[in-house]
Amino acid sequence: MIINYIKIALRSLLKNKGYSFLNIFGLAIGITCASLIFLWVEDEVSFNTNFPNQDQVFYVPTNQNYEGEWRTFYSTPGPLAQDMLDDIPGIEKATRSNLQEILFAFGDNSITRRGRYVDEDFLDIFSLKFIEGNRENAFANPEAIVLTQETSEQLFGKGENAIGKVVKVSNKDNYLVTGVVEDLPKNVTFPFDWIAPFERYAEGEEWMTFYGNNFSDTFVKLASEANFETVDAQVRALIRKKEENTTDYAFLHSIKDWHLRSKFEGGEIVGGRITYVRLFTIIAFIILLIACINFMNLSTARSEKRANEVGVRKAMGSSRGRLITQFISESLILAFIAALVSALFLAVLLPQFNLIIEKDLTLGLGNPIHVLVLLTITIICGVFAGLYPAFYLSSFKPVQVLKGLKVTEGSASFIRKGLVVGQFTVSIVFIIFTILVYQQIQHAKNRDLGYDKDQLLSMRIDEDFIPKFDVIQQELIRTGSVQNATLCNSQLLSGGNNGSGFTWKGGTNTEDVLISFRNVTESFFETTGMEIIEGRGFNKNYEIDSTSVLISQSLAKMMGEENPIGNIINRGDGPLEVVGVVKDYVYGDMFDSSDPVLFMNYPPYARYMFIKTKDGVPVDRALSDIEAVLKTHNPAYPFEYTFVDEAFDAKFKNEQLVGELSQIFAILAILISCLGLFGLAAYTAEQRSKEIGVRKVLGASVSGIVKLLSKDFLKLVGISILISVPIAWYATYSWLQDYAYRIEINWIVFLVAGVLAVIIALATVSFQAIKAAIANPIKSLRTE
Numbered sequence: 001m002i003i004n005y006i007k008i009a010l011r012s013l014l015k016n017k018g019y020s021f022l023n024i025f026g027l028a029i030g031i032t033c034a035s036l037i038f039l040w041v042e043d044e045v046s047f048n049t050n051f052p053n054q055d056q057v058f059y060v061p062t063n064q065n066y067e068g069e070w071r072t073f074y075s076t077p078g079p080l081a082q083d084m085l086d087d088i089p090g091i092e093k094a095t096r097s098n099l100q101e102i103l104f105a106f107g108d109n110s111i112t113r114r115g116r117y118v119d120e121d122f123l124d125i126f127s128l129k130f131i132e133g134n135r136e137n138a139f140a141n142p143e144a145i146v147l148t149q150e151t152s153e154q155l156f157g158k159g160e161n162a163i164g165k166v167v168k169v170s171n172k173d174n175y176l177v178t179g180v181v182e183d184l185p186k187n188v189t190f191p192f193d194w195i196a197p198f199e200r201y202a203e204g205e206e207w208m209t210f211y212g213n214n215f216s217d218t219f220v221k222l223a224s225e226a227n228f229e230t231v232d233a234q235v236r237a238l239i240r241k242k243e244e245n246t247t248d249y250a251f252l253h254s255i256k257d258w259h260l261r262s263k264f265e266g267g268e269i270v271g272g273r274i275t276y277v278r279l280f281t282i283i284a285f286i287i288l289l290i291a292c293i294n295f296m297n298l299s300t301a302r303s304e305k306r307a308n309e310v311g312v313r314k315a316m317g318s319s320r321g322r323l324i325t326q327f328i329s330e331s332l333i334l335a336f337i338a339a340l341v342s343a344l345f346l347a348v349l350l351p352q353f354n355l356i357i358e359k360d361l362t363l364g365l366g367n368p369i370h371v372l373v374l375l376t377i378t379i380i381c382g383v384f385a386g387l388y389p390a391f392y393l394s395s396f397k398p399v400q401v402l403k404g405l406k407v408t409e410g411s412a413s414f415i416r417k418g419l420v421v422g423q424f425t426v427s428i429v430f431i432i433f434t435i436l437v438y439q440q441i442q443h444a445k446n447r448d449l450g451y452d453k454d455q456l457l458s459m460r461i462d463e464d465f466i467p468k469f470d471v472i473q474q475e476l477i478r479t480g481s482v483q484n485a486t487l488c489n490s491q492l493l494s495g496g497n498n499g500s501g502f503t504w505k506g507g508t509n510t511e512d513v514l515i516s517f518r519n520v521t522e523s524f525f526e527t528t529g530m531e532i533i534e535g536r537g538f539n540k541n542y543e544i545d546s547t548s549v550l551i552s553q554s555l556a557k558m559m560g561e562e563n564p565i566g567n568i569i570n571r572g573d574g575p576l577e578v579v580g581v582v583k584d585y586v587y588g589d590m591f592d593s594s595d596p597v598l599f600m601n602y603p604p605y606a607r608y609m610f611i612k613t614k615d616g617v618p619v620d621r622a623l624s625d626i627e628a629v630l631k632t633h634n635p636a637y638p639f640e641y642t643f644v645d646e647a648f649d650a651k652f653k654n655e656q657l658v659g660e661l662s663q664i665f666a667i668l669a670i671l672i673s674c675l676g677l678f679g680l681a682a683y684t685a686e687q688r689s690k691e692i693g694v695r696k697v698l699g700a701s702v703s704g705i706v707k708l709l710s711k712d713f714l715k716l717v718g719i720s721i722l723i724s725v726p727i728a729w730y731a732t733y734s735w736l737q738d739y740a741y742r743i744e745i746n747w748i749v750f751l752v753a754g755v756l757a758v759i760i761a762l763a764t765v766s767f768q769a770i771k772a773a774i775a776n777p778i779k780s781l782r783t784e
Contacts, residue, residue, distance in 0.1 A: 020334070022294070022675050022676070022678065023294065023295050023334050023338075024334055024337050024338045024341060025338075025341070025675060026291050026294040026295070026338075026672050026675045026676065027291045027292075027294070027295065027334065027335055027338035027342075027381055027385070028338040028339075028341035028342045028345060029287075029291065029342075029345075029668055029671060029672055030287050030288045030290065030291025030292070030381070030668075030672060031288070031291070031338055031339055031342040031374075031377055031378065031381065032342045032345040032346055032349065033284065033287045033288075033664075033665065033668050034284040034285070034287055034288050034377060035342065035346055035373075035374065035377070036346070036349070036350070036353050037280045037281065037283065037284035037287075038281075038284060038373060039350075039361045039363075040280065040357055040359070040361065041277055041280065041281055041284075043187055043359055043361060044259070044260065044273060044276075044277050045260065045277065046187055047187045047188065047189060047258070047259035047260070048187070048188060048189055048255050048256070048258055048259060049187075050184075050185055050187075050188070051126050051127060051255065052127050053127070053221060054255055054256060055254075056092075056221050056222045056223075056224065056226075057125055057126075057219065057220075057221050057222075057254075057255040058219070058220050058221075058222065058252040058253055058254055058255065059074070059190075059217070059218070059219055059252075059253045059255070059258060060076055060080065060081075060084075060218040060219070060220060060235065060250050060251070060252060060253070061073060061074050061075075061076075061250070061251065061253055061264075062075065062076050062214060062239070062248055062249065062250045062251075063248065063249055063250075063251065063267040064214075064247075064248045064514075065247045065248070065512065066500060066512050066513060066514040067512055067513060067514075068512075069266070070266050070267030071264075071267075071514070072264035072267060073214060074217060075214040075215055075216060075217065076214055076216055076217070076218040076250055077210070077211045077212065077213060077214055077216070077239070077243075078096060078202070078208040078209055078210070078213065078215065078216050079209055079210070079211065079242070080211075080216075080218055080238070080239065080250060081094040081095055081096045081119065081216075081218050081220070082094070083238060083242060084218075084220060084235065084238060087234070087238060087241075088231060088234045088235065088238070089223075089226075090222055090223055090226030090227065090230060090231035090234070091220050091221070091222060091223070091226070091231060092221050092222060092223040092226075093121040093124050093125050093220065093221040094119070094121055094218065094219070094220045094221075095118050095119035095120075095121040095122040095125060095198075095218070095219050095220075096117075096118065096119050096198050096216040096217070096218060097116045097117070097118045097119075097122060097190075097198075097216065097217040097218070097219060098116060098117045098118075098198070098201055098215065098216050098217065099114060099115075099116055099192075099217070100114070100115065100116070100117060100201070101113070101114045101115075101460055102115070102169050102170050103169065103170050103171065103462065103636070103637055103638075104151075104155055104167050104168070104169060104194075105167065105168040105169075105171065105636055106155045106156060106165065106167050106168070109154075109155060110636055110637070110638055111151075111154055111155065111638065112460070112637075112638055112640055113151055113193035113194060114191075114192065114193055115192045115193045115194030115195055115196070116190075116192045116194075116195050116196075116217075117195070117196050117197065117198045117200065117201035117202075118195050118196075118197075118198055119197075119198050120138075120139045120197070121221070122195065122219065123135045123138060123139070123146075123195075124221070125219050125220070125221045126219075128146075128181045128182075129181060129182045130179050130180065130181055131149055131180045131181065131182060132152075132161065132162055132163050132179060132180040133146070133163055133178050133179030133180065134179070135179075137178065138178050138179040139178070139197050140178070141176055141178060142197055142199060142200060143174065143175055143176050143200065144175070144176055144177075144178040144179075144196065144197060145167065145169075145175040145176065145177055145178070145194055145195070145196040146177075146178060146179040146180070146181060146194065146195045146196070147162060147177060147179075147180050147181075147193070147194050148180070148181055148182070148183050148184065148192070148193050148194065149180055149181070149182060149183050150183050150193070151193045151194055152177075152180045155167065162177045162180050163177060163178065163179070163180070164176070164177065165177045170462050170464075171462070171464060171636050171637075172464070173200075175196060186359075186360065187259075189258040189259050189262075190217070190258070211239065211242050211243040211246075212243060212246070218250075220252070228252070231252065232251060232252045235250050235251060235252055236249045236250065236251050237249070238250065257269065257272075259272075259273055260272055260273045260274040260277065261273075261274050273654075276654070276657070276658065279658075280661065283661075283665055286426055286669075287665060287668060287669060287672070288377070288380075288381060290422075290423050290426060290427075290669055290672045290673060291381065291385075291672050292381055292384050292385035293419040293420075293422060293423055293676065294385075294423075294672060294673075294675055294676035295331065295334070295385035295386065296385060296415075296419060297419050297420065297676050327386055328382070328383060328386045328387065330386065331382045331383070331385050331386020331387075332378075332379065332382035332383065332386070333382075334382065334385075334386075335378045335379070335381045335382030335385065336378055336382070338378070338381070339374060339375075339377075339378040342374075343363075343365070343374075346363050347363060350362075350363055356657070356660050356661070356664075357657060357661075358653075417716055420673075420676065420677065420713075420716045420720075421716050421719050421720050421723065422720075423669075423672070423673040423676060423677075423720075424673055424716070424717050424720035424724075424757060424761065425720045425723045425724045425727070426669055426673075426724075427666065427669040427670045427673050427720075427757065428720055428721060428724035428725075428728070428753050428754065428757045429724045429727055429728045429731065430662060430665055430666030430669050430670075431666050431670075431753040431756060431757065432724070432725075432728035432729075432732065432749055432750060432753045433662050433666075433728060433731060433732055433735075434659065434662040434663045434666050435749050435752065435753065436732045436736075436743070436745065436749060437655065437658055437659035437662055437732075437735075438659050439743050439749075440655065440736065440739065440742060440743050441652050441655050441656060441659060443741070443742070443743045444590050444591050444652065444655075444739075444741060445590075445648075445649075445652065447586065447741065449585060449586045449648075450530060450531070450583050450584055450585025450586060451492065451528045451529045451530050451585050452528065452529030452612075453492075453644045453645045453648050454645055455612060455613045455614075455615070456492075456527075456528065456610060456611070456612050456613075456643070456644040456645070457610065457611045457612075457613070457626070457641045457642070457643060457644070458491060458492065458608055458609070458610055458641065458642050458643075458644055458647070459608065459609050459611075459640060459641040459642070460607065460608060460640070461487070461606065461607060461608060461609050462637075463604070464634075465609070465633075465634060466487065466603055466604060466606055468633050468634075469485075469487055469521065469603065469609075471633070472485070472629060472630070472633055473485045473486075473523070475629045475632075476611060476625075476626060476629050479625035479626070479628075479629065480614070480617075480625075481613055481614060481617045481621055481622040481625040481626070482611055482612065482613055482614065482622070482625070482626065483527070483612040483613065483614045484523050484526050484527040484611075484612050485523065485527060485609060485610065485611045485612070486520060486521050486523040486524040486526075486527040486528070486609070486610050487520065487521045487524075487603045487606035487608070487609055487610075488518060488519065488520045488521075488524060488606055488607075488608050488609075488610065489517070489518065489519040489520075489605045489606050489607055489608070490518065490607070490608065491608060491647070492528060492587065492610065492644055492647075493587050493588070493644070493647055493648060493651065494587065494588065495516055495587065495588045495595070496516055496517065496518065497516070497517045498514050498515060498516040498517060498595065499514070499515065499517065499571075500512055500513060500514050500515065501571055501572070502515060502569055502570065502571050502598075503569070503570045503571075504559050504567055504568065504569045504570065505567060505568065513558065513596065514595050515555065515595060515596050515597065515598050516587075516594075516595050516596070516597045516598070517597075517598055517600065518597055518598070518599045518600070519600050519601075519602045519603065519604075519605040519606060520538070520599055520600070520601065520603070520606070521538075521540075521542070521601070521603045521606070522537055522538035522539060522540045522542070522545075522601060524538075524599070524610075525537055525582065527610050527611075527612045528610060528612075529612075530582055530583065530585060531582065531583040532550070532580050532581070532582055532583075533553065533581050533582070533583050534556075534563070534564075534565060534580060534581035535550070535565045535578070535579050535580030535581055536579055536580050537550070537580060538550070538579075538599075538601035539601070542601040542602060542603055545579070545601040546601070546602070547574065547575065547576055547577060548576070548577050548578075548579045548601065549569065549576045549577065549578055549579065549598050549599060549600055550578070550579060550580040550581065550582050550598075550599040551564065551569075551578055551580075551581055551582070551596070551597070551598055551599070552581070552582050552583075552584050552585070552596050552597040552598075553581060553582065553583055553584040554584050554593075554594075554596045555596035555597065555598065556578075556581045558596065559578075564578050564581060565578055565579065565580070565581070566578065566579075569598070576598075576600075582597070582599065585597075589740075590648075590651045590652065590741075591739040591740060591741045591742065592739070592740040592741055593740065593741070610644070611626060613626075623641075626639075626641075627639040670760055674760060674761075674764045677713065677761060677764045677765060678764050678765075710762060710765045710766060713761060713765045714758065714761060714762065714765075717757055717758055717761045718758075720757065721753075721754040721757060721758075724753075725750050725754075728750070728753075729745060729750070732745060733745060
């Protein structure tokens with residue numbers, strides 16, 4: 001019986017090659033699109049799953065109140081980890097962690113890698129797997145360091161034993177390699193290339209032992225019998241117990257939420273990457289639905305072609321159930337062929353998809369789960385797409401069919417039109433959303449940043465570099481490729497160090513205002529293109545300006561005076577005199593306003609150098625000249641740099657991902673919809689061939705016939721536009737609410753999307769309409 005169904009199905013497919021191709025191609029695109037999304041979703045939800053004890057491991061952020069608003073920070077006081085171990089019975093392990101980028105040197109080989117200074121419990125909390133050495137003795141030596149396998153191979157060579165080797169760190173300290181651990185997978189929230197004892201980092205730094213100084217990540221592991229709610233309540237109360245006159249509190253953030261639910265507002269989780277996971281999962285099902293709609297439309301539209309077959313089979317005694325089984329079998333065969341075609345599409349498209357999403361996804365057909373998901377998608381598509389056509393076709397009455405009476409479509413025509421409207425509604429929503437996402441990104445990119453990010457390089461430096469800076473700066477300028485150079489304690493686009501507790505005369509003494517600190521050299525403003533709008537800049541001799549500060553425009557407004565120059569800002573370190581005001585600039589969140597900034601002329605705290613190259617100088621030449629100067633003064637350091645404009649673009653990674661994927665999905669949705677429309681237009685032209693022949697004989701023009709055949713479809717597209725506009729407006733309006741700095745939705749976007757949809761539909765339908773209009777009427781009328 002099954003073999004018979006397959007034979008009939010294959011015969012039907014070969015008999016109607018054009019419609020079979022449209023169905024297979026449309027389903028293949030839908031399955032391909034859904035598969036790509038599900039691969040991305042799989043990677044997103046698998047973050048940190050390689051670590052065991054998922055229910056027991058937590059990160060400890062802090063909530064701090066500034067100007068009446070709770071803000072969440074991924075940093076805690078140094079003593080918090082040990083105090084949690086001592087005071088909270090439910091906490092089994094706790095560790096501090098501080099991320100640092102340091103230079104390793106071994107012989108003639110030197111590399112810069114990011115890693116963490118941690119307490120010994122870190123090894124147990126994350127159950128690190130040792131390739132060399134062991135967990136018990138890894139931190140027995142205070143000068144120990146544990147490397148990842150990749151870092152070890154880059155330093156010592158592949159296959160070399162690393163245990164016992166001594167590496168020089170930052171050209172001054174010796175570290176003893178006591179272990180090598182397996183490389184972490186890419187889907188880890190807190191990666192590292194090395195780990196070393198926290199005591200080595202904190203040695204002599206007394207300020208790290210006080211509450212009020214938040215600088216360290218804190219991780220904990222709960223005892224297996226511990227109750228989360230009880231332990232979390234104790235963690236929330238601990239900082240207030242240890243430090244008087246504070247409203248700050250810490251809390252537990254599960255390892256399961258580190259990647260997907262890391263966005264906080266008002267001290268509570270409000271979302272994060274999980275929003276995009278849900279969004280794209282819904283989109284995957286929508287694309288599949290559109291592909292299935294094509295199958296339904298084309299199958300029911302071809303009903304008359306199969307009416308005789310149904311009539312004969314029923315007259316020969318075939319039951320309706322067997323007919324339904326046959327038609328669903330045909331649909332499943334189509335779906336399986338589409339799945340095979342989709343596998344080929346995936347093999348070709350996945351590398352390009354990886355470039356867009358910046359991941360390294362693999363098709364993994366050797367993975368049983370991937371095969372099962374693909375089979376499930378295929379079966380669901382096959383059954384869902386074939387269910388309605390099967391019931392519809394099997395409902396024909398054999399007496400009417402065999403007498404040659406025309407099959408009455410009834411509700412089928414209405415449903416078919418409704419499905420076309422649904423397809424184009426989704427396509428138009430995608431078009432509108434793609435345009436608005438692009439506009440939002442450009443809106444933020446084109447805002448007045450307050451600095452010039454172009455031709456600006458950033459590079460990490462160490463403290464040995466700072467005394468040589470004046471000489472290096474002059475040599476860089478003398479190359480003719482560099483306009484200026486400067487030092488700063490943080491990256492230009494990041495929040496950097498910050499704090500509160502400032503007071504001043506006049507205005508409001510808002511001691512709970514969070515202010516960012518920038519320790520810079522006097523050339524900072526010229527190098528970055530920041531504008532001093534009042535007062536003066538710093539003196540080149542920073543000791544002369546050791547108590548002078550420049551403030552940002554927003555901080556000046558808080559001070560409440562028309563001219564803040566000469567005003568005194570007080571904090572625990574002593575009085576600071578305001579000598580200049582800098583125009584506000586954007587850092588941190590590119591879609592929001594930034595915290596006020598206080599600039600101090602104190603380069604010993606600098607950790608980054610910024611270099612502005614001259615206009616018209618080729619990038620390769622400028623980089624070569626800069627490298628030559630830096631190698632002269634710091635030969636041990638590798639020449640590593642980033643362009644600030646590239647770092648700026650990376651700030652829009654999430655939005656660009658949404659925009660690029662929306663664009664792809666919009667194109668695919670339109671393509672699938674057009675395939676269906678193309679098939680329906682061909683069917684309509686075929687059904688009305690005699691009418692067209694009569695009209696042509698009576699003198700109808702080609703344009704008139706094209707208009708006649710196109711208008712019904714254009715009406716459906718018009719209805720789609722009316723439905724899609726409010727849906728798209730609501731969706732994009734809700735999405736834009738997440739951004740403080742956002743565009744206003746312009747009605748022209750909806751007009752453009754509507755016109756584009758009409759043009760696409762018209763182009764699709766017109767091909768078949770023109771083909772029918774120019775056909776010889778004699779062929780269609782000769783049987784009359």
